[in-house]
Amino acid sequence: MPSLRPGILAPLPCFFNADETINYDQFAKHTLRLAAAGIMPVVSGSMGEAIHLEREERIQLIKTARIALDQAGFASMPIMAGAGALSTRQAVQYAKDAASAGADSVLVIPPGYYGLGEANLEAYYTSIAKQSPIPVLIYNFPAVAGGIDMSSDLILRIAGKAPNVAGCKLTCASVAKLARVAQSPLSPRTTGIPFFALCGFIDFLLPGIIVGAQGAITGVPNFAPKTCQELWELCQKQMTPENLTQANKLHLLVSNADAAASSAGIPGMKALLHYLEGCEPYVRSPLLPASAIAAEKLISDPAIFSILEHEKQLSSRR
Template identity: 25%
Template sequence: MTNEKKFHGVIVAFNSCYNDEGEVDPQRAKAYTRFLLDRGVNGLYVGGSTGEGMLQSADERKRVLEAVLEENAGQGTVIAHIGAITTKESVELARHAELAGADAISSVPPYYYRVSEQGAAKHWNAILAATSLPFIIYHIPATTGFALTPSLLRQMVQNDQVIGVKITSPSPYELQQFKAIGGERFHMFNGPDEQYLAGRVMGASAGIGGTYGAMPELFVQLERSYVAGDLAQAQKVQFQINDIIADLLALPVYSAMKELLKRRGVHCGSVRAPLEEVNDSHKPQLDALYRKLMGYIAEYAPDTAAQA
């Protein structure tokens, strides 16, 4: 697979997979990987926000990535998010990702401590120097408190390893502006799941999102409709996706996604504290949401929906 094809389409931000005691569970991670690949996703983004990477030790993150890569076996693109609060840990995770066989690495900027642009550049450049893998900047200012600027991006793209930006901000205009800086072969990865279609129209090569994992069939259908030039159908699917997301956001979202997966036969355990878990009071909402979701999926993947 060429680099051009590797970084296109539906790339799922992989949910963390724990056992019933809350420990990382490689077997559950493999089962979830298979569930997603069998539904036609293009790739997996491991260890990011949805993957609870920042709530795991470096050793746990390595074990999850190894499990995903083993089950994936080259079928889809695997991007390892290796961002950490220290440069040392990010470099360690980057080196491991290369040795394990990841297709690319990605990283948020340093967080909590408010670093300067040059501090962020120094952090990312240390990661770049540690491996030969393609690198994707992860721009998510709402959680990191750091905003990638056009001037910093111009500086970073001087290194050919920097192949793209995963942009999780509500502005398709910002996506387009970053794409213009990077150039035609530069990859933008749309972050907000609610605007997958908008991101693709404005120049994104792919989308990376967490809710994809609970409803991969809908995002795969959205991508297919967009590629086929059927924007009316793509818009319809995006509106259905957004209907599901609106209901998810009324719940503890990370835990609710895992509950939907559980109803679909994929057991990923719960979430790690301090993330909020769903409880018995949420059951009616989850039941109604599951029925709605499977109704939408039945429009595009009736065999899959019948098995649920």
């Protein structure tokens, strides 16, 4: 089974009960709902409130996803797991835990507390990659990493030194950086694994694909999985004028929904899934659940309404 494959991945929310314990049954059902549309899971990422989870909870979430996928006939679907931490030692432990629990790769965000420089980051990733039993992806997300914005030169330098660094997720949303990384020959690498450059938002998937992106990790499939998969499949076609027009139209629909959902954050996503699927809307403190007014604003947002209508149309065709 490939540890990585091109396509759309979704960072799965972590569903809680009213007492902030994890609702693993709900998590498994949501994982399968997305898998049925072809969406691959990212467990314990930013959307999954990873920073609020205990080590054993992270392990159990991965096990839950793996068992659910295997039992439902999705044994070939890879799982990516978040493994970033503030210390190298802890990140290595998370990577080893993820591998033992059934993950196929790990996504590692820079430790942003001290505002580390390039030498620190290079040592951080190469050390994790050396000790991780599964491939490591760099997660460049300045907004939640103390403003650290890794350059393409740094990413490629790390990849050259650490063959087990198999790709990156660019939530900095830089198409130019993505192009530089995706199109680099990475000549120092000794592994046959292709370097996966992934869009961190789906709102630059179409231009990202043109410059070499292997896919996107995005929260939108949590509520519109069939639409996101449709966009991915359309992006794989030869870009005739007709296909490009169609792709641009669908890309705008998804991009507008991405902007609306991103502004509502994790509480908003939980409220939207509660409305759509009956999933519990609870978050873990210090986050607060979306207010009734905020939830209604998101649900009635024209961008959300439009993509949900398109999702219904796709569901009725299949």
